[in-house]
Amino acid sequence: MVRSDARENRARIVQVAREAFAEDGGVSMNQIAQRAGVGPGTLYRNFPTKEALVLVVYQHEVDQLMESVPQLLAAQPPLEALRRWTIDLVAAMRKKHGLGDALSPGAYQAIAEQAYDPVITAITQLLDAGKSDGTIRVDADPRDFLQLTGALWRAASGPEDRSASMLALILDGLSTHRHP
Amino acid sequence: MVRSDARENRARIVQVAREAFAEDGGVSMNQIAQRAGVGPGTLYRNFPTKEALVLVVYQHEVDQLMESVPQLLAAQPPLEALRRWTIDLVAAMRKKHGLGDALSPGAYQAIAEQAYDPVITAITQLLDAGKSDGTIRVDADPRDFLQLTGALWRAASGPEDRSASMLALILDGLSTHRHP
DNA sequence: ACCTGAACACCGTTCAAGT
């Protein structure tokens, strides 16, 4: 039986963490505990590690991205759907950049691994749609596309946002049409 | 006037740091000081911040990459020279991955910024050679290429090394030839 | 069954005291 205060504490911790990570990735666990009005022990009872907390906060964003795929494919051609979806993906990464700032690159890799399967599934759906109607090269690989996408959010974070032209370059490489 | 012990201390610190970062990115400043046989104060006298130390260790690797460009261009066609140079770049990034592990992503970004100009210069030289002889698209952008290259070392660090096929995809996108 | 908060081993960094 879960006590109601326990359930409320957990909800409040997640809520506070979501806000705290968004505004500053350098928040410590003790700070989050304090802002949530609980002791550090309670925080660690719910999330045994900082990584676990970040993972939960991250999961929500990933879920939303996955759910958008069918609607995008229904509304426009596959290549355009892929373009829009990728822009959303980059925006989500950018928005949650603070999460990465809170972690060591090793833990960041762990997050990437957790999101890997669902994201690959989404990209596969988008690519397959384009392969079916002949607009995307049949040898296009979802894993390669995801990796290249990682470069986009870096480009988007730079002084000038070059992610759009980079995305165009990648999509051009994937498409079956000839270069002009 | 620099005292000889001071000069030797500095050299020993850099030497120790080079080794320590290579084998484990999680080394602390106090650990490096201890392994170099100096007090923490001496370490901080030479390198006011951990980032400064990592920057110096990193610089050497970057310098070597820059110097290799002319020889590569002299020995093979531009596109092949670019391929080999990029493989070297990824190898260097991979080898020095520990450096990134020691830092927050923010500091990692600072490192990327320090290396940015020289690396862009190198890529520009390689691309220009290909544009001159017509094997590389004239609209190929060095900055885009560098960003995409960042994805390669992640691919190289994964379970299966997919960086070669990704590099081929990128180079295919840059080349003037038509898809098969 | 759950919470609190003092405490631990560390971190990067500083600075008085020495030579």
Next chain:
DNA sequence: ACCTGAACACCGTTCAAGT
């Protein structure tokens, strides 16, 4: 002019004591 090493404010994490 340079070095040492104790010390500081913090970090993520633990655990005895409470309710």
